[in-house]
Amino acid sequence: MGLRVVLMGTGAFALPPFRAVLESDHQVVAAVTQPERSGRGHHRHVNEVRVLAESFGVPVLQPDRVNHGEVLQQLRSFEADLFLVAAYGQILKPELLEIPRLGAFNLHGSLLPRYRGAAPVQYSIWQGDQLAGVTIFRIEPALDSGPMVGKVSTRIGPQETSGELMLRLADLCVPLTLEVLEQLEQGSAVFEQQDAAQVVLSPKIPRDAGVIDWSAEGRLVDCQIRAMQPWPKASSVLQRPGEKDLRCLIQRVRVVPDTPGSSTGPRPGVTRVQDGELQVRSGDGWLVIEIIQPEGKRAMEGMAFANGYHLSGGGEFLSAVAAG
Numbered sequence: 001m002g003l004r005v006v007l008m009g010t011g012a013f014a015l016p017p018f019r020a021v022l023e024s025d026h027q028v029v030a031a032v033t034q035p036e037r038s039g040r041g042h043h044r045h046v047n048e049v050r051v052l053a054e055s056f057g058v059p060v061l062q063p064d065r066v067n068h069g070e071v072l073q074q075l076r077s078f079e080a081d082l083f084l085v086a087a088y089g090q091i092l093k094p095e096l097l098e099i100p101r102l103g104a105f106n107l108h109g110s111l112l113p114r115y116r117g118a119a120p121v122q123y124s125i126w127q128g129d130q131l132a133g134v135t136i137f138r139i140e141p142a143l144d145s146g147p148m149v150g151k152v153s154t155r156i157g158p159q160e161t162s163g164e165l166m167l168r169l170a171d172l173c174v175p176l177t178l179e180v181l182e183q184l185e186q187g188s189a190v191f192e193q194q195d196a197a198q199v200v201l202s203p204k205i206p207r208d209a210g211v212i213d214w215s216a217e218g219r220l221v222d223c224q225i226r227a228m229q230p231w232p233k234a235s236s237v238l239q240r241p242g243e244k245d246l247r248c249l250i251q252r253v254r255v256v257p258d259t260p261g262s263s264t265g266p267r268p269g270v271t272r273v274q275d276g277e278l279q280v281r282s283g284d285g286w287l288v289i290e291i292i293q294p295e296g297k298r299a300m301e302g303m304a305f306a307n308g309y310h311l312s313g314g315g316e317f318l319s320a321v322a323a324g
Contacts, residue, residue: 002026014086017173116144123202126227147191161229214268218282278302
């Protein structure tokens with residue numbers, strides 16, 4: 001017979017599991033998503049969750065304030081067994097969480113209790129973790145603190161960006177979500193409390209977090225660059241003798257092996273052309289710049305950039321502190 005489900009989500013992370021539930025034996029009685037927002041040039045972004053729900057004939061709510069009294073009354077009228085939440089974008093207050101018979105359950109892009117908060121996928125790469133994953137938990141008023149009912153993990157690829165990992169995790173949500181819904185329907189779900197001693201937070205990433213700190217270890221610079229894609233993107237300002245400073249987006253680097261740092265080496269951020277590659281000094285060695293995008297230009301390979309901007313004579317990328 002299935003459960004009566006209200007879907008609540010907005011971003012691309014929600015699409016694969018929501019589609020799976022819509023195509024399942026469960027009854028999706030409504031979808032709640034954010035209103036369409038205007039972007040640059042006043043173009044309105046298409047809300048893909050709305051489009052998906054409407055394609056299945058599901059009523060859609062797009063309230064500015066989901067905890068408003070009239071919205072709560074609408075949600076009660078659906079007589080849902082549970083709310084399934086994924087990247088919704090609004091805080092759900094206790095009065096709303098009490099509406100569904102079984103509670104509200106969130107799909108969270110980390111292995112809780114590690115990385116509670118707004119940016120779990122980005123932090124899993126930024127901190128150099130080997131594993132990432134998705135946790136389904138019952139939502140409680142405290143941030144991402146509720147009991148866990150399902151979890152799946154995956155290894156982070158050596159060149160994987162946050163955007164790429166997010167899409168993979170969204171696909172991993174599908175079997176996990178269907179399994180948990182079946183367990184909840186049958187009353188066989190097992191809840192596990194989170195270990196408060198293991199909590200790590202992942203707050204919203206500010207725009208300036210993308211400014212590269214070249215004094216860090218090379219592997220951590222690589223992690224920072226991959227974590228900042230697709231937003232806010234990793235950046236650095238290039239200084240060249242006799243030329244204007246040039247802001248660049250650094251899209252991909254590679255750690256040069258067997259180049260330990262020393263007190264006599266050049267300072268972090270200094271560039272060189274060696275072995276047919278554009279390299280930049282990190283805190284403990286050298287990195288190859290593989291893909292770079294100068295401001296206002298298209299992305300290009302590192303050596304094409306070095307040739308076009310005459311870096312054979314050297315240059316220096318400013319570190320985060322100096323660029324501040």
